[in-house]
Amino acid sequence: MQKNDKIKFYSCLAPLSFLYGIGVWLRNRLFDWGILHSEQYPIPVICIGNLSVGGTGKTPHTEYIIRLLKDKYRIAVLSRGYKRKTSGFILADSESSSWEIGDEPFQMKNKFPDILVAVDTNRRRGIQNLLSLPEKDKPEVILLDDAYQHRYVTPSLSIVLSDCHRLFYNDKLMPTGYLRESISNINRTDIVVVTKCEEDMKPIDFRIIEENMKLRAHQLLFFTSIVYGKVKPVFPSKACFLNHKNIGKEDDILLISGIAAPAPFIREAEKYSNKVVPMVFPDHHMFSKSDFKKLEAVFEKMTSSGKLILVTEKDAARLKNNPLVPESWKNFLYYLPIVIQFCNGQSFDETIKKHIITFSKNNILQNKYE
Incomplete structure (x- = not known):
């Protein structure tokens, strides 16, 4: 799209933004005026x-x-569980999957198994359920x-x-x-x-x-x-430990990203290898059979002996529970954790x-x- 076309396109969207803004403004004022009720709680x-x-x-x-x-x-994380395949309130346990609670809550529950992780689109109901837990479990x-x-x-x-x-x-x-x-x-x-x-x-x-x-x-x-942390296998029982320093500049990397802002992740991978092939999907993308077929065709064309598949930590949470992941991938599939x-x-x-x-x-x- 040319610059002038972009300007025209966004100009056409301006009335929609104006109407959207009125709706958001009115909703916020209803809370400010006390017409819509906001609940406070006895814990932070x-x-x-x-x-x-x-x-x-x-x-x-x-x-x-x-x-x-x-x-x-005692910490509890309450999320809506975006793109999960369930509804209502769910308190995660060791058996919960990303399909049940969403990729981000699944990631946090796996990293911090001793904390409470719950999902509910109705946050008020979610908090009430958490505060109704037995005293020893209550956050x-x-x-x-x-x-x-x-x-x-x-x-x-x-x-x-x-x-x-x-x-x-x-x-x-x-x-x-x-x-x-x-x-x-x-x-x-x-x-x-x-x-x-x-x-x-x-x-x-x-x-x-x-x-x-x-x-x-x-x-x-x-x-x-x-x-960025150290590269880790998505399936530890299948793939061996890999230090990113051992990734050669001529090793092929199929980089798969389903996050909102993949640019920093791509830049990080390009520090390891000169042969990075990014395949970018929408945020929270649920990988389908056709996605894997397309990705597999790209990966099979890669010829270096040290080739690997690198994904984000959030994508790894979805791939762990996805039965469509090709068995042949599990020896090559790694993710790159991040901290702030x-x-x-x-x-x-x-x-x-x-x-x-x-x-x-x-x-x-x-x-x-x-």
């Missing part, structure tokens, strides 16, 4: 969300908070995954993520842009985290972003970057810990005087 409920659709890194940031808190508190902190727009729940702390390469203040409402709600609704959050920052960002770059955010005095701003790193991590850690302690103290005092 931390919401990790965004203003835009997908690709800001909610899962690795949720996992960061899990690691931060899990040794001291002490609930993390709400991707629930910033779910205003039927009032979180005790809200965290909004914004991709450094697609900052919310430069974006537009859907369908012209990627925003789910207008920029002004950033005022509801307590913390903003700018994600996927490049290693070579300078202090002036951080200051420019901070000035453009125009945050309120009480709102905190943090910056994070992606750190705060540029000022200690301050973020202390902010989260202090919030939980303060909330708990205030709640005890409130109950005492009721």
Whole structure:
């Protein structure tokens, strides 16, 4: 599409964005005016969300908070379980599959088997079910995954993520842009985290972003970057251990991605090999028989002795439970885990810990005087 054609196309979408914005504005005002009711809870409920659709890194940031808190508190993660094949409330266990609870909750339950992971599109019902568990299992902190727009729940702390390469203040409402709600609704959050920052960002770059955010005095701003871990087999009993340093520059890599923003993943793989073939699918893609047939044809044409198939951690969660995965792939199938790193991590850690302690103290005092 030529530049002029793109301008015309987005101009045509502008009225739809205007109408969408009116709908979102009215819905938010109904909550602000108390016409639509929002529920509060007696334990800390931390919401990790965004203003835009997908690709800001909610899962690795949720996992960061899990690691931060899990040794001291009983943690529950509540997600809607996007693209799962079930409905209603489900409390995950060791037998749960990505088909039942969704790929991201499955990934978190597998990484942190001792925490509670639940899914429910109705977050209020989900929290009530979690708080109805026996006392020994009842969570002490609930993390709400991707629930910033779910205003039927009032979180005790809200965290909004914004991709450094697609900052919310430069974006537009859907369908012209990627925003789910207008920029002004950033005022509801307590913390903003700018994600996927490049290693070579300078202090002036951080200051420019901070000035453009125009945050309120009480709102905190943090910056994070992606750190890639060691390559791991999707099927450990089939594939041998592989160090990415052992991947040769002439080894073929079939790179499969079903995430919202695959560019950093592709760039990382290209550090290992000069022969990376990316096959990109939509976010949360459920791989079908025809997908595998197409991918298998590409992989069979690869001739290097060290060839492999590399997927994202989120895609690995779906592929583990997919009976259509070719048996011949299992010796070659690896994933690349990620974690996030705060540029000022200690301050973020202390902010989260202090919030939980303060909330708990205030709640005890409130109950005492009721």
